[in-house]
Amino acid sequence: MVLSGNDKSNVKGVFSKIGGHAEEYGAETLERMFCTYPQTKTYFPHFDLQHGSAQVKAHGKKVAGALIEAANHIDDIAGALSKLSDLHAQKLRVDPVNFKLLGQCFLVVVAIHHPSVLTPEVHASLDKFLCAVGNVLTAKYR
């Protein structure tokens, strides 16, 4: 799957609208994911997963940061996330199916906070982008 020129500008547009809220959206994304897909909690036995947890906030910040990196290097997501890709392949080994779930939750969060931004076309572009990120993070699994 290749991101078209339009896709790339749509994605950059979304992230510029999100601006400084990215970290809080990251945390909200995780909270929704743990809520809606409880099986995802399996990767965080060491976390306090209650609402407002500092660990979830910190982790949300990390996740958001990675998405922003990817968006800023949208022509070479594989290069930008290469270390993260190694980490997921060799240590974390999060089942690939969960990237889709996280991506879904992120889309929902963006839709809630910026309904007018998420037109059908932008929605599609952002979804493609999140799939591309997921692909990069699982590319080295085997």
Add this chain to the structure above:
Amino acid sequence: MTLTQAEKAAVIAIWAKVATQADAIGAESLERLFCSYPQTKTYFPHFDLSQGSAQLRGHGSKVMNAIGEAVKHIDDIRGALAKLSELHAYILRVDPVNFKLLSHCILCSVAARYPSDFTPEVHAAWDKFLSSVSSVLTEKYR
């Protein structure tokens, strides 16, 4: 996901054997698919899907031929299957989930016929290869 040299060699080696029974394996894989996953029949309302049907055999051949092409051009599967990729994207639009199901059935058919060749490593190589083929066939969907 990229295939290592060892994996490519494993795929090519097994293909040499599979090719001798390609048509039968193709028909059997489809039969397994329609049997285990009846929802896949939705794409073939115009077919006689009974065992041994000429249409099943013909279509099985087509599928195996395409796989053979991919094996022959294993360093450039995307180039080799470009037309098929467009066909699936613009006309057939088979839901991507079904490629996993068909790949699984092909693996079962090959394993059943060549049990001693189907070591865990060969299994993994073939699964990666069929995943690559499936990715190529769905990459132009959007």
